[in-house]
Amino acid sequence: MGLGPRLDLRQSQSLVMTPQLQQAIKLLALSNLEIEGFIAEELERNPLLESAGPDEGGSEPRDLADTRDADARDPDSFDPLEPATADQLIAGGDAAADAPLDVDYAAETFHHDGPTDSIGDSIAAGDGPGLDGGLRLDGAGGGGSFEEGAGFEATLASEISLHDHLLAQAGAALAGTDLAIAAQLIDQIDEAGYLTGDCMDVAQRLRVPLARVERVLATIQTFEPTGVGARTLAECLTLQAREADRCDPAMARLLANLDLLARGALPQLRRLCGVDEEDMADMIRELRDYDPKPGLRYGSARVQAVTPDLFVARTRAGWAIELNSATLPRLLVNRSYHAELAAGIAGGAAGKEGKAWLGECLASANWLVKALDQRARTIMKVATEIVKQQEAFFLHGVAHLKPLTLKTVADAIGMHESTVSRVTSNKYLSCERGFYELKYFFTSGIQSSDGGDAASAEAVKSHIKALIAAEGDAILSDDKLVELLNARGFDIARRTVAKYREAIGLGSSVQRRRQRVLGRAA
Template identity: 35%
Template sequence: MRQSLQLRMGQQLTMTPQLQQAIRLLQLSTLDLQQEIQEALDSNPLLEVDESDSDPETHSSDQEKNGKDDSRDDTQTDNQEVEAISDYEMDSDSALTKETLSDELAMDVTWDEYMSAAPAASSGPMPEDETIYQGETTETLHEYLMWQLELTPFSPTDRGIAVAIVEAIDDNGTLTLSTEDILESLNDGNSGEPIELDEVEAVLKRIQLFDPIGIGARTLQECLCIQLNQFDPNTPWLNETKMILNEHIDLLASRDYRTLMKKTKLKENDLKEVMTLIHTLNPKPASSIIREESEYVIPDVSVKKVKGRWVVELNPDCMPKIRVNDHYAAMSRSVKSSTDSQFIRSHLQEAKWFIKSLESRNETLMKVTNCIVQQQQAFFEHGPEAMRPMVLNDVAEMVEMHESTISRVTTQKYMHTPRGIFELKYFFSSHVSTENGGECSSTAIRALIKKLIAAENTAKPLSDSKIADILAEQGIKVARRTIAKYRESLAIPPSNQRKSLI
């Protein structure tokens, strides 16, 4: 085998740590970004929060002007750094080396221009109507029931039975074991007098009267009947309601009101009164005790109409306003120790790159958001029914970035609008061809379906086929199975489950 020496020329992309940091910050949500900033402040002594009283610079831009302006400015330099990851994923021939990034770093000597545009977030006062003690008695349903059990006079035997029953109640408030199973578990290993089934049933009835009423029921029928038993005997339609729950609950569940009226010999108006009484009951009594924790969303940008035009602004409370400490930065030229000088210089470079990455993130977010607002003006004017079909590639071509970059920018980023808070991903949807050759957004079709169902006659709800026919009359041809898919995505039950007399 003969050895030879050959010279080849090629290009490849070098992923520097600074570029990786810019990409990571770009895809972080607001809460994650705040945590990242705090970690950077804790680890880098040259970074500090700017607590000056000067008004923060407002990053706002007119979206129409942004759509028409083709000029090239310094902001594209930052965007190219973030865009490089997209070229890396697509194996582009463009090369971004560490030397190029270092040259850009060396050209910047003014630290103040890298200060973030937003001050530190502040929490507002608690609303006056906030219920401070609501749900604070106990942490879980089990603890709440045990707290009531301790306040209830039980004999030692009955207390043991009550504890076994409470432990068999799940988070939905349903008794997961039969009384026979509870009796068997209590008698196993019991050296004293055996417990009878009647004793377990008697204790269960007392548990079911705990707050909330109906807790510990074995079936939905039993839960509703327990609640009805607490009504005043003179309550109108009480006996008829008990009769329907005890004898015809299957017809009630299937909403077969015609057969129900035939078997109970009740007229339609009478059955409406019964249904009104049933709707006052709570089929899930444990829901009043167990509450899901609220999830809070901090919008990254806000959109408002100023002088007839929609304007995009960064949320000034998204992140603290940080900068490089000038005193420590100047020490790099005055310290005598080479170790100290190298320490300051390395942290100074990291601080500058971190602030530069934050600015790049804000610039990219503003550019993409302005493009979205420009394309979806009809949504802001008329609502979801006017949403235009748009995919990530459409925005990528307009802002001259890669589709993967647009995906990062729009993930877990939220926009505050006069119509509510929406994730940026909400404004992207597939298209459906219309009869006249145009296109309609799938989001707009969902909004139309929701509007039609909200206005339907509950006694005769619209079927999926009927909704498809109504949309076809408006020039939107959608298959019945597509309507069913969109309806399910909106958590709307089928027509037979939406039928109601009241």
């Protein structure tokens, strides 16, 4: 076989992810607030884009070309996982019809900021909750029964962190080397207020005597909040008892034997402390008033409000589902400005480069507007199917939540499972029952003992929580919970009950019995 250069022709097929298609897929996973930041960057980069603002957009996702060429394309023809859609999105149109001036701002289906702007008109018109509980699956966004008011962000005070609070007190109480030692110690105090480091390490690092570090730590333990800087729970409670002038010998022995208190060994504790039942009850009641995690009174980081991406409300016609347009500005393509720029471009090589750049800006603007519109349509389609599948939850609560998978929703709406996964990521839904992430509605199932429909794991957890809350003095073991759940139609194993019980933060029967004994003693 001879070695040498030669030319060969080969034919192959491969899936090419264009940059626009990759960006379209990325847009699906972003929340409305993240989309708002993305749009702000595009507005700075592309001179042909302009924001109409949330007050000028409709409540329903609407293609800007619908008023111009409603029959020219199928609004559901775009699937983010199909390569051909990038070319469909680039297809242009006349943006003169993008912002019609004859909009009825008082229309029931038109809301300026969100689902609350026309509530008054809806109530006046008698649009109360629906009586039939049916679904309106056309994707229209009706008004929801949500109260207008200041955002949650307005209620968040500017909180100082525990670290800054302790440093401020150290600066007022210490100076020089002691202040440097205090700074090192404060850096090792966690958000609960406990010292996680070792005094010996601090002493070796700063080359100071260990006794001096211990003395500075004792000063820190006098700071607010009381109990901060402790190394153990017993030390934290002891500091608080001293502050309350309640650290007598009996209380000191009780704090030194918290393990016995946790086990409910009250007779042994009474003998160690040398007190009777009444005094022991007073001491336990005193301990309950102390804070085992004093540092949590101060925020380690500012609380961030989560804004809903969707609103769901029940109306006479069924379920009204609406995108939160208050956090999603409406983009427009300024074609008049494009015409001005095109007219001002001179000829020659520089003119060709200018026209090419202007053409890229126009194509990018057209694609982004339509990609955002299709993103909204996809979210609405997925949310509508979720509401349809989980209608019993919206009507009756978590006990009626059904098991649901991404594949079930994907098959129902004719999309890929990965598309549904991206759509439900970082998206939140607000309804009359509360505030939920879209992922919440996808849960595993527990088979029915009578051969009926499977039940959601969240529904089983709610039943376990209700049974334990109503158990009274007869503490229910996990075996007894299995029997009661089987009687309610859930075919569930004991280890599953234990797993679900621990997931919702409930202790075992032994732990609950000890808590009951301690509660009666206090």
